[in-house]
Amino acid sequence: MASRKKNLQGLVAATITPMTEHGEINLSVIGQYVDYLVEKQGVKNIFVNGTTGEGLSLSISERRRVAEEWVTKGRNKLDQVVIHVGALSLKESQELAKHAAEIGADGIAVIAPFFLKPQNKDDLTAFLKEVAAAAPALPFYYYHIPALTGVKIRAEELLDGIQEKIPTFQGLKFSDTDLLDFGQCVDQNRQRQFAFLFGVDEQLLSALVMGATGAVGSTYNYLGKKTNQMLEAYERKDFSSALNYQVLYSEIYQLCDQTRFWSVTDQSHHDSGVWDSNGPTPAPTSESLQGVY
Numbered sequence: 001m002a003s004r005k006k007n008l009q010g011l012v013a014a015t016i017t018p019m020t021e022h023g024e025i026n027l028s029v030i031g032q033y034v035d036y037l038v039e040k041q042g043v044k045n046i047f048v049n050g051t052t053g054e055g056l057s058l059s060i061s062e063r064r065r066v067a068e069e070w071v072t073k074g075r076n077k078l079d080q081v082v083i084h085v086g087a088l089s090l091k092e093s094q095e096l097a098k099h100a101a102e103i104g105a106d107g108i109a110v111i112a113p114f115f116l117k118p119q120n121k122d123d124l125t126a127f128l129k130e131v132a133a134a135a136p137a138l139p140f141y142y143y144h145i146p147a148l149t150g151v152k153i154r155a156e157e158l159l160d161g162i163q164e165k166i167p168t169f170q171g172l173k174f175s176d177t178d179l180l181d182f183g184q185c186v187d188q189n190r191q192r193q194f195a196f197l198f199g200v201d202e203q204l205l206s207a208l209v210m211g212a213t214g215a216v217g218s219t220y221n222y223l224g225k226k227t228n229q230m231l232e233a234y235e236r237k238d239f240s241s242a243l244n245y246q247v248l249y250s251e252i253y254q255l256c257d258q259t260r261f262w263s264v265t266d267q268s269h270h271d272s273g274v275w276d277s278n279g280p281t282p283a284p285t286s287e288s289l290q291g292v293y
Ligand SMILES: CC(=O)N[C@H](C=O)[C@@H](O)[C@H](O)[C@H](O)CO
Pocket: 014, 051, 052, 175, 199, 200, 201, 202, 216, 217, 218, 219, 261, 289, 292
């Protein structure tokens, strides 16, 4: 069984992967990055090697080293470190899951295989189950991001009966704008203590209404403090203040137009003195995530 740590809740920053100007992972700034998130942004949970961290553009060995460094530097400072271990190869995904358990991560997350894709819920569940089984003591999160994986199986359908197949299943990271699907996931699993982590930062307020228990996102790297204020406003039912915070995101969105969200995170870390330069990204592409959803 998964160790029943307290549920993952609140904000989770999807970390970017620092690189040197020569295209090597730059582990040396991760300690400062941890301190910055905790002290300046009030964010104590992280999601490593995901979309923002460009985990799928890193080699397996790089992913292992990055994960290890975050866990080591986050010890006694961060609440939870979740490692994304999804890969096209089941064996690689299992290797990363096992490694996450060995280094003492707090959970693993997996996206759907996105080239030769599972065609139905049973295929997808079978893949996830095999990965989860490689780390039987770690909480397991399914990372639903259909706009990027192309796997459109509804999360609500996937979650139906999932705990019988995957006993370590502990939650969903939902990166999609289909709030009907998200709301149904929450509603149909009220008896289970799953984490429902929303992943479209600019729509978080709407997802809170639908029952989100937390959020994972790239913008919490630099808007963590502000978003925590939005969560507090929501808690005290001050919806007009909460909305003001959410509206801020449309400005960020404009800033990100024609660029990559990584660049914005990188620039904010640069301005805050977390590092001098992030250098190139792992894959020499210029793809922008603007308009993914
Ligand atoms: C595709 C992508 O990167 N999604 C991130 C997490 O799921 C979000 O944090 C977005 O970066 C953010 O919501 C802006 O669209």
